[in-house]
Amino acid sequence: MDFSQVKLPPIMDMNADTITENTIAMNSGNPDLRSKYVLERLVHHLHDFARETRLSTAEWSQGIQFLTAVGQICTDVRQEFILLSDVLGLSLLVDAIDHPKPAASTEGTVLGPFHTHEAELVTPGTQISKDENGEPLLVICTVKDTNGRPIDDVMVDIWETDSGGFYDVQHADKDGPDGRCAMRSGEDGVFWFKAIKPVSYPIPHDGPVGKFLMGVHRHPYRPAHMHFMFDKPGFDKLTTAVYDRIDPYITSDAVFGVKDSLVVDFLPLDAATAAQHLTEEEQKNLSAWSLLKYDFVLVSEKEAAGLRDANSLAALEALGKRMKVYNGLPVPDVD
Ligand SMILES: [Fe+2]
Known part of the structure; x- marks a missing residue:
């Protein structure tokens, strides 16, 4: 890839108020609608987390060291990242969202x-x-x-x-x-x-x-x-x-x-x-x-997919977001 030919939006004036929109703009060339949306929301929430907690450099460093240690202990038969996801309640949440079950x-x-x-x-x-x-x-x-x-x-x-x-x-x-x-x-x-x-x-x-x-x-x-x-x-x-x-x-x-x-x-x-x-x-x-x-x-797969789509659109509508389902997952409805 010739990096001098890569077209990116101009970004300037990095500060705590503009860094989020600048980062999202830089990632906006992602051609996949779903991963573009997921990455945009990840950056948004990650930055808001730092802004809301007034994260210190020492705490940021502690977080990096913790994640490094989690990675370093992983082997073929030890999956510390799944454990971390489990103890933070993320695994159960993702399963509930992705595999909704009727009563x-x-x-x-x-x-x-x-x-x-x-x-x-x-x-x-x-x-x-x-x-x-x-x-x-x-x-x-x-x-x-x-x-x-x-x-x-x-x-x-x-x-x-x-x-x-x-x-x-x-x-x-x-x-x-x-x-x-x-x-x-x-x-x-x-x-x-x-x-x-x-x-x-x-x-x-x-x-x-x-x-x-x-x-x-x-x-x-x-x-x-x-x-x-x-x-x-x-x-x-x-x-x-x-x-x-x-x-x-x-x-x-x-x-x-x-x-x-x-x-x-x-x-x-x-x-x-x-x-x-x-x-x-x-x-x-x-x-x-x-x-x-x-x-x-x-x-049935069909019933689960229908329920997942309906739950997703209802949950996002409640957050004021206009979405559509694309390849079975929600993306912004910008058309
Ligand atoms: Fe077990």
Whole structure:
């Protein structure tokens, strides 16, 4: 690119009052309507943040050092930026905006940093945890559409920690995937498996995000939960989790993932259900087992997109902005 030929609007007189419009003008050649809009609003809010807080150079430097530390601790299996987004409530907010759910469907929640693509595809009834210290759990679920019809052949990803509160990827000596699997729903929409009862665990807090939590007097714990992700063409992808009602951290999740509709009871496993799903050997230890039942409801892609567009335009109209939907996302309506 010949930089001398680049046409940019003239900018002059940089001061606290003009820097924002000058910066936005310099970025205005961006040919993509959506990224141009997002960048414009980012600069606007970033500058307003500095103006409103009267940000000092020392504080600006502290912020840069913090973000640098967040980046430096990231590895292939440690995603500190997702953790930062989670503890600031941004992950939950973005999921709620991008995957709106009608009342009759299952709500989404944070993905978290521990989903992998390593899970083995297993058949119904598989025990997904190798942890012998965990309390055994039978999980029986259905997946349906908003009209109550079972959905078959949905790819379901499931992941949970071991009994010590660690995901497999957090063990340096791990031997293949553990506490996670992928499975497909049957013709009746049912999928079921054996696992261990989830436990509460702290998010990794030996890095900059942990220091931040300590600094604002927050604990790093997540209430006991099990993650689920649902994928089938034609349906809005659902990333969610279910949470143990009696967990001590149920009302103070470090990453804001808990929603009332996702709180569940782990019940004692009854003999009749055990007889249908457990081996004779497993049934000898019936009293140790718990049962989790949950019915998931997926929204069609079309319904989710319609709801997302309507929510976006209504929210922006309330802010006095005239917008249109472009490639499924709002941009200024300047025509
Ligand atoms: Fe988790």
